[in-house]
Amino acid sequence: MQKTAQKTGYHHGDLREQLIATTRDLVEERGPDVFSVSEACRRAGVSTAAPYKHFEDREDLLRAVALQGFAEMTERFHAAVVPHTPGTLEAIAAVGRAYVAFAEDNPGLFKMMFATPKDHPATEEAGHGCYGVVLDQIARYLGHAEVDDAVMEAGFPLWTFVHGLSFLRIDGKAEFAKMRVSVEDVIQGATARLLPPRKG
Amino acid sequence: MQKTAQKTGYHHGDLREQLIATTRDLVEERGPDVFSVSEACRRAGVSTAAPYKHFEDREDLLRAVALQGFAEMTERFHAAVVPHTPGTLEAIAAVGRAYVAFAEDNPGLFKMMFATPKDHPATEEAGHGCYGVVLDQIARYLGHAEVDDAVMEAGFPLWTFVHGLSFLRIDGKAEFAKMRVSVEDVIQGATARLLPPRKG
DNA sequence: ATCGAGATGTTAGAGCCTCTAACTAAGTTA
DNA sequence: TAACTTAGTTAGAGGCTCTAACATCTCGAT
Missing domain, CATH: 1.10.357.10 (Tetracycline Repressor, domain 2)
Structure with missing residues (x-):
């Protein structure tokens, strides 16, 4: 059920989209205010700094969702x-x-x-x-x-x-x-x- | 405009009520999700551990408000x-x-x-x-x-x-x-x- | 083919935050 | 006034956001 490219060792493939999807799941599971970028990273299997190559900040990620x-x-x-x-x-x-x-x-x-x-x-x-x-x-x-x-x-x-x-x-x-x-x-x-x- | 007792040196007087009032102000100023207990403590002039003598956790304080x-x-x-x-x-x-x-x-x-x-x-x-x-x-x-x-x-x-x-x-x-x-x-x-x- | 630039990862860490543990001072009550 | 309770304190663990500096991959131009 992978909708995006796989991690090629170093690079992820389509982290931006996967972060959006994962964030959406988390927002639904945990509630919008309790969502943490860190947890989304853990789920996506990347470091906690990775999202900041795709989104300005936490707010920006939530906005994309x-x-x-x-x-x-x-x-x-x-x-x-x-x-x-x-x-x-x-x-x-x-x-x-x-x-x-x-x-x-x-x-x-x-x-x-x-x-x-x-x-x-x-x-x-x-x-x-x-x-x-x-x-x-x-x-x-x-x-x-x-x-x-x-x-x-x-x-x-x-x-x-x-x-x-x-x-x-x-x-x-x-x-x-x-x-x-x-x-x-x-x-x-x-x-x-x-x-x-x-x-x- | 003090509605509560003053700090008597060590004890505050009525920290519980003041925390509720301060929290309410902060929730209004900063928004409900951005509120931090720490900031409420700074405003009330107490340590960041003090609220936990009156409220179970952050959630409990917000609930009181x-x-x-x-x-x-x-x-x-x-x-x-x-x-x-x-x-x-x-x-x-x-x-x-x-x-x-x-x-x-x-x-x-x-x-x-x-x-x-x-x-x-x-x-x-x-x-x-x-x-x-x-x-x-x-x-x-x-x-x-x-x-x-x-x-x-x-x-x-x-x-x-x-x-x-x-x-x-x-x-x-x-x-x-x-x-x-x-x-x-x-x-x-x-x-x-x-x-x-x-x-x- | 390869070289360099740019994109997208990484680790390390600063500076916030929540909440706990252990301690201390002040009020209360026998 | 001694013992107990209440309500503060400092110290610190562990989690979070976001930045800086570095590493690796992709890709277009030569």
């Missing part, structure tokens, strides 16, 4: 939309479900993606690209040709909702709240309620 | 309800506003309160007490005598919403979304939309 997370999330969003008619409530709710599902599947990564001390340009752009998928759907839903201020405003409460739901699910608060309905239904309901009435 | 946060939040909730007729939409929305306001006033603390690796019984109880304030209002709103499952279910989407909004505000995403309406109005609107219709 977060970036990968955003890319994956964006892909998932696109996949979620496909089965639905563009610009429908169903399409929009599907993205919401994909959002929460991603968070539940990658709790550590998800928290890390939003625990960024200060957003780097690249991370920010990745986030925007991700958000753009929903905004496109909402623009269509509202019958707007492009993502204007009204679309962003309509999207924000939805983002708010799924973002909050993700955190509460990750932290196990949803069980505490004794929900009898599924996450899917909660999202469907909230989407319908929080979106402004459709034009036409 | 989080506990204080929950207590403060609960107080704020109570204060928010006072000006309103109990069991009205306004009372419920007021708690929502207090939630987000607390998060904005104490972003580091707020994040820490919910970034708990594993919830300790005491923290959990404090959280429940906090949540109970809204649930009481919702129970009255729905005309239920006590906080039953239906009440919890009705409350969950609201919690979800203000929780998400808090994070997005703290992380500066709300500005990005170009909201033209105030946080207050967003909460008011979401509360009205997300609550089930009132009985009677």
